[in-house]
Amino acid sequence: MALQVFTAVTGAGWESELVGALDRDDHGVTVVRRCVDVSELLAAAATGTGQAALLSAELRRLDGEAVARLHAAGVAVVGLVEPGDELAAQRLRQLGVAQVLPADADPEVIAAALRDAVAGAPDAGRDVADPRAALPVPAEPELPPAPRGGRGRVVAVWGPTGAPGRTTVAVGLADETARLGVDTLLVDADVYGGVVAQVLGLLDESPGLAGAARLAGTGTLDSAALARLAWSVHPGLRVLTGPARADRWPELRPSAVSVVLEEARRLADLTVVDCAFSVEDDEELSFDTAAPRRNGATLAVLEQADTVLCVSGADPVALQRCVRALDQLREVLPDVEPVLVVNQLRRGPVPGDPQEEVSAALDRFTGRRPHFFLPADRRATDAALAAGRTLAEVAPASPLRSGLRGLAAELAGVPAPAAGRRGVLRMRRAG
Ligand SMILES: Nc1ncnc2c1ncn2[C@@H]1O[C@H](COP(=O)(O)OP(=O)(O)OP(=O)(O)O)[C@@H](O)[C@H]1O
Ligand SMILES: [Mg+2]
Known part of the structure; x- marks a missing residue:
């Protein structure tokens, strides 16, 4: 079954062409809703009718909270930036968007990124309610543990x-x-x-x-x-x-x-x-x-x-x-x-x-x-x-x-x- 995708790539000249190409060709992706802003995207995500969202860095009012809510609703997120705009890409990553691509990427590459994002989507719900089950008693901890990746x-x-x-x-x-x-x-x-x-x-x-x-x-x-x-x-x-x-x-x-x-x-x-x-x-x-x-x-x-x-x-x-x-x-x-x-x-x-x-x-x-x-x-x-x-x-x-x-x-x-x-x-x- 094709991946059901929401898009929210307003403000960019390439939106219609990209959505058309994603939908038209056989990329295994169906655009189920073209959203004009973050509120509409969040409302669409809450309906449970899509597994991924494709959004652009220019989207107004896009913040970490919105991305967290998409994840919490079980919607994986892929970001698009103007080609070469590394600052925008960095910003999207900081907001929690793991996959960021230039907007002129091949539709097949974008479709693959959407599929990857869905496959590796983070656990839902760190910002919102998410029941967790109890597990057995953990082992005795060591002090101090190894630093993570050499960082602080x-x-x-x-x-x-x-x-x-x-x-x-x-x-x-x-x-x-x-x-x-x-x-x-x-x-x-x-x-x-x-x-x-x-x-x-x-x-x-x-x-x-x-x-x-x-x-x-x-x-x-x-x-x-x-x-x-x-x-x-x-x-x-x-x-x-x-x-x-x-x-x-x-x-x-x-x-x-x-x-x-x-x-x-x-x-x-x-x-x-x-x-x-x-x-x-x-x-x-x-x-x-x-x-x-x-x-x-x-x-x-x-x-x-x-x-x-x-x-x-x-x-x-x-x-x-x-x-x-x-x-x-x-x-x-x-x-x-x-x-x-x-x-x-x-x-x-x-x-x-x-x-x-x-x-x-x-x-x-x-x-x-x-x-x-x-x-x-x-x-x-x-x-x-x-x-x-x-x-x-x-x-x-x-x-x-x-x-x-x-x-x-x-x-x-x-x-x-x-x-x-x-x-x-x-x-x-x-x-
Ligand atoms: N080892 C200690 N000996 C004596 N007094 C202590 C000791 N540790 C803490 N206190 C005192 O106990 C009181 C509570 O300590 P603290 O504010 O550190 O607790 P807390 O767990 O952070 O509390 P809160 O729930 O208000 O955040 C303070 O007045 C503090 O000075
Ligand atoms: Mg305290």
């Missing part, structure tokens, strides 16, 4: 609700890797309200991640633009602030956040992302399958990260939340293998040796042992919060700073500096 690595700092210390760990980790000589970018992607700017004493009115996502959505984000949007906190550490107001989460479209992370890999050796806690896919209950998903940005980060740290508190309530959160993560992203970091370890909330007890409890209920322990150190965190500075600046000899430095050294693949060793050896690894 992405570490997502995630964890359950209840403020276990994700932001404290993300900020401390990024600051310490930078101090160890690793060019680092800290990204605040907490869709429930980012606080990294405040924690570091920065102006939170800066466009930050939302600004970068906007540029990504229009296909105009590059490393230079990303660098301009980031604060330079000290040599080696850049910060992309997050949405200060929780109600601004729709600015962080998952497809755009993914593009920002790709660009971040080019800009920095290591990108540390402070994530929100929730990975719920509750929008999948909605009948509107194109509804934006609040937690989509978190899922996109967790899916793309080379390493996902799951930060848990060390008391019984926090541990219970951690067990549930790991269950939920496995349901929505079965391939993600988080590395457990237990924070705020102290005597008191659990009987006996806290490190042993916490380790045994997590092992029993999740099949995973914590990889790292960080001590409760209120004196140090209060000093940092009061000054809007990092632990290295205000409490350089504190046990928490030592622990974070050890974790940073391990993630960066460098030896832990001598000053941090005692704290690290004392607190790390349960077994």
Whole structure:
């Protein structure tokens, strides 16, 4: 059966001729709808009557969101650009169009590209509701994993609700890797309200991640633009602030956040992302399958990260939340293998040796042992919060700073500096 194709190549002189040639000759392609704009194309895609869309770079209002919605509707996308317009081709690729051809390509070549795109279409639904099935328990993760293709690595700092210390760990980790000589970018992607700017004493009115996502959505984000949007906190550490107001989460479209992370890999050796806690896919209950998903940005980060740290508190309530959160993560992203970091370890909330007890409890209920322990150190965190500075600046000899430095050294693949060793050896690894 011929491939059913939508076209949206308005604004280009070659449209009629191309559509005619595709339809007329026996290329195995039938143009079922010639759309005049993005809205019509999306509406056509939602009818389920086509498997692919052929669109031109000039199409007005074409952005990453539209391409993601086409993919979510099961429509593969092929882009056409004016011959030689490499900028337009680059822009289309950044929007998520994998196959881009010059408009004067032979109709047979275009038809083949459409067939290839359908054969290799990405999984539907990263931006919109997409139910996922639970899979078996994953293997114990290694730290640090191999970098992807020699580009900068992405570490997502995630964890359950209840403020276990994700932001404290993300900020401390990024600051310490930078101090160890690793060019680092800290990204605040907490869709429930980012606080990294405040924690570091920065102006939170800066466009930050939302600004970068906007540029990504229009296909105009590059490393230079990303660098301009980031604060330079000290040599080696850049910060992309997050949405200060929780109600601004729709600015962080998952497809755009993914593009920002790709660009971040080019800009920095290591990108540390402070994530929100929730990975719920509750929008999948909605009948509107194109509804934006609040937690989509978190899922996109967790899916793309080379390493996902799951930060848990060390008391019984926090541990219970951690067990549930790991269950939920496995349901929505079965391939993600988080590395457990237990924070705020102290005597008191659990009987006996806290490190042993916490380790045994997590092992029993999740099949995973914590990889790292960080001590409760209120004196140090209060000093940092009061000054809007990092632990290295205000409490350089504190046990928490030592622990974070050890974790940073391990993630960066460098030896832990001598000053941090005692704290690290004392607190790390349960077994
Ligand atoms: N190891 C620690 N010792 C003492 N206090 C800590 C430690 N880690 C974090 N805190 C404190 O706990 C509080 C919550 O930490 P943080 O903001 O990092 O958590 P979170 O998981 O990012 O929370 P949220 O859900 O608000 O994003 C803060 O006041 C922080 O200073
Ligand atoms: Mg936080």
